[in-house]
Amino acid sequence: MTDASAARARAVFEFKSATLPLIAVILKTTDPGVLQSALDVQLADSPDFFEQEPVVIDLSQLGEAEMQAHIDFPALRDVLSRHQTQPVAVRGASEAQARAARAAGLAIAAMPVAPNPRPAAPPAAATAAPQIVREVPVPAGGTLLIDRPLRSGQQIYARGGDVIVTEVVNFGAEVIADGHVHVYAPLRGKAIAGARGDSSARIFTTCLEAQLIAIAGIYRTSEVPLPAGVAGKAAQIRLADDKLLMEAIAS
Numbered sequence: 001m002t003d004a005s006a007a008r009a010r011a012v013f014e015f016k017s018a019t020l021p022l023i024a025v026i027l028k029t030t031d032p033g034v035l036q037s038a039l040d041v042q043l044a045d046s047p048d049f050f051e052q053e054p055v056v057i058d059l060s061q062l063g064e065a066e067m068q069a070h071i072d073f074p075a076l077r078d079v080l081s082r083h084q085t086q087p088v089a090v091r092g093a094s095e096a097q098a099r100a101a102r103a104a105g106l107a108i109a110a111m112p113v114a115p116n117p118r119p120a121a122p123p124a125a126a127t128a129a130p131q132i133v134r135e136v137p138v139p140a141g142g143t144l145l146i147d148r149p150l151r152s153g154q155q156i157y158a159r160g161g162d163v164i165v166t167e168v169v170n171f172g173a174e175v176i177a178d179g180h181v182h183v184y185a186p187l188r189g190k191a192i193a194g195a196r197g198d199s200s201a202r203i204f205t206t207c208l209e210a211q212l213i214a215i216a217g218i219y220r221t222s223e224v225p226l227p228a229g230v231a232g233k234a235a236q237i238r239l240a241d242d243k244l245l246m247e248a249i250a251s
Contacts, residue, residue, distance in 0.1 A: 023085060026058040026131040030066050032075040038130060039083055042153045055085040056109050057101075060092030061131075067094055073104035131155065138162070138178075150175065150189065157195070171211055180204070190214075193237075203237040208246070215239050 029035060057076060059067070077087045089107040090098070098108050131153060138144050138161030146156055146165045152172025156163060162179035173189035175181050180202050181193040187205040194201030194216035201215055208230050212221045218239060225231070227246060234249040 023053050023055045024058045024091075025055055025080060025085075026061055028061060028130060030059075030062065030069070030071045030076070032072065032079050035076070035130060036079045036082070039079065042130075042151060052084055052086055054088045055080055057087055057090045057106070058092050059090065059097065062092075067097075071097055071100060073101050073106060077104065077106070144177075146175075152189075177201070191237075192219075194239075199239050204235075204249070206234045207232060208235040208237075213237050213244065213246075215244060218242060218244060220244050 027035065057073075057080070059071075073090070080087045087106060089109040090101040091109040093101055093108065101108060138158045142161040144156070144158040144161060144163045146163065147167060149167040150156065150165065150169045150173035152170055155174040156165070156176065158177040158179070160178050162182065163175055163177040164182040164184070165175055166184050168185045169175055169183055169187050169189040169191070171188045174192065175183065175187075175190070176192040176195050178196045178198060178201075179193065181191045181204070183191065183203075183205040185205075186207040186209055187203075188209045188211060190212040191203045191205070191210055192212075192214040193203045197216050199216040203213055203215065208226060209232055210222065210226075212219060214220075215237065216239060230246045230248050235246055236249055237244055237246050239245070
């Protein structure tokens with residue numbers, strides 16, 4: 001390409017890397033009928049949660065038999081599209097599945113680095129219900145603001161910064177951040193701060209009723225009752241000598 005041609009091309013378009021929010025739907029089954037029923041139940045209270053956002057279909061948690069089976073990607077696209085999403089890519093696919101996904105007009109995405117260097121909780125039993133993960137890259141030291149309720153099965157991960165949630169985090173929902181987690185509403189689901197090992201990260205909430213709290217991989221579940229001084233109250237959680245310390249916040 002001549003210098004003049006290159007100059008004209010630059011005037012018309014540019015290629016730049018883009019860091020964009022991303023929804024990942026982690027499938028536990030590829031049966032479109034089962035998936036449709038599970039999504040209908042999970043999103044019944046928030047039908048417009050996704051607002052036509054791009055979605056990656058994640059196959060990494062499928063059983064061995066389904067990883068070898070044919071997947072009807074056009075049918076999966078139709079199911080997800082009915083819930084205000086735009087499926088654009090597949091990750092965690094076998095070679096045969098990747099070929100089928102490309103034939104259906106879907107890109108192949110690389111698997112991301114896991115949010116937690118150490119597991120924040122024992123692995124849950126596999127079910128057919130999909131896990132919905134909203135992965136949002138945050139500039140270093142930045143903050144992600146979520147101003148809508150989080151339902152069971154929904155997960156927010158603020159990669160690279162803090163997260164503030166101004167509505168209820170329901171049982172079965174997850175809020176994850178590499179930095180601090182702030183929930184200015186009842187925290188009934190899971191809150192994970194310092195997801196990549198930052199032991200100085202903290203969790204703040206105006207009503208502590210959490211199913212799970214974790215900082216830098218050290219966690220506590222609701223199987224151990226919360227201390228009376230913080231249960232249902234405004235509280236902060238931090239690490240002290242590798243133990244979770246829960247303190248009430250004076251009103």
